[in-house]
Amino acid sequence: MERPLPRPSDEGYVEARLLEALVEARLALRFVGEGVTRNAAGKAFQAWKALLAALLRLELDKLKAVAKTEEEKKWLESKAVPRVPTTKMKPLARLLEAMGHDGLALWAGNVLLLHDYQHHGPDPSGELSKYATREDAVADILSAVQELARRIEALIGRVKWSDELEKALRAKTSPSRQHPIGTPPETAMDTPPADTHPTSPRQTPRRRGDDEALIYGGCPYAERRDDAPQPKASDTPPHRGGRRRCVRQTSTPPERGL
Numbered sequence: 001m002e003r004p005l006p007r008p009s010d011e012g013y014v015e016a017r018l019l020e021a022l023v024e025a026r027l028a029l030r031f032v033g034e035g036v037t038r039n040a041a042g043k044a045f046q047a048w049k050a051l052l053a054a055l056l057r058l059e060l061d062k063l064k065a066v067a068k069t070e071e072e073k074k075w076l077e078s079k080a081v082p083r084v085p086t087t088k089m090k091p092l093a094r095l096l097e098a099m100g101h102d103g104l105a106l107w108a109g110n111v112l113l114l115h116d117y118q119h120h121g122p123d124p125s126g127e128l129s130k131y132a133t134r135e136d137a138v139a140d141i142l143s144a145v146q147e148l149a150r151r152i153e154a155l156i157g158r159v160k161w162s163d164e165l166e167k168a169l170r171a172k173t174s175p176s177r178q179h180p181i182g183t184p185p186e187t188a189m190d191t192p193p194a195d196t197h198p199t200s201p202r203q204t205p206r207r208r209g210d211d212e213a214l215i216y217g218g219c220p221y222a223e224r225r226d227d228a229p230q231p232k233a234s235d236t237p238p239h240r241g242g243r244r245r246c247v248r249q250t251s252t253p254p255e256r257g258l
Helices: 014-035 036-056 058-064 068-083 086-098 104-120 134-153 162-171
Strands: none
Touching: 014 036, 014 104, 014 134, 014 162, 036 058, 036 068, 036 086, 036 134, 058 068, 058 086, 086 104, 104 134, 134 162
16 A cells, blocks of 8 residues: 555556555544544545546446547546546446446445545534434444445456455454444544643742742742731732732832831
C-alpha cells in the first residue's frame, strides 16, 4: 500500500485498487472494534470508492463504447477512473449496473450516507446525518464491508489475481476487539474527551526577577512582608466602580501625616 498507485493505463491498476479496497475495509473493521465509528465510516467509504475505480477501469472499453460524445469518453478515462468524484458515484454506479454489476447504485448510495456520518456523526434530527445512533452506522459499515468482499471475490478469473490480493481477501474479517453494539466505548471522535487532569489549586504566578512576589487580592506587585502594617478600613478609599487599581509596593508604606 505504500507503493505509488499505478497509472490507470497500466496493467496493474485494477489489482492495486482492489488491494486498496480490501486494506481500507480491514481498517474499517478494526476501527469498529475500537469503537471509533466515524473513522470506520470513512474507511468503508474509501474502500468502496477504490472498488468503483477498479470496476470502472475493468469495464472502461464497454463504457466508452456506449458513451454518446467524445467528451464523455475523455471524462471517463481522465476523471472517472482515477478520481471517482464523490458527486458522481451513484451515476457511475448506474453505468456499471448496465455492465452487469447489479445493485451497485444502491450500495453507492449507502456508502455516501456513511460519508456524511464520517463528517457529522450521529444526528437524531436527521439533518446532517441519516444515522441517529452509532449502532445504526456500525450495522451499515459491517454490511458494506461484507458486500465489498463478496464483490471482489466474484472478480476472481476476470482480473490478475495475486497472492497479495488472496491474502488480503482471506484476512480475518471480524473486528479485532468486538464490543456489544448496544454499548460501544466512548471515543474522542464521537464525544468530547474527558478532563483527565485532577483539579488542583491555582498556582501562584511569579514575575521574572521577583521571586518573592505573590498575588494578594489579585495584585501581582504586592510584596510579602510579615511586618508590613495592614491598612485599616477607614484608610481604604471607597470603590467607585470600574476596575480596581493595582499599586506596586516596593517598600514599607510611609506613615500618614497628622
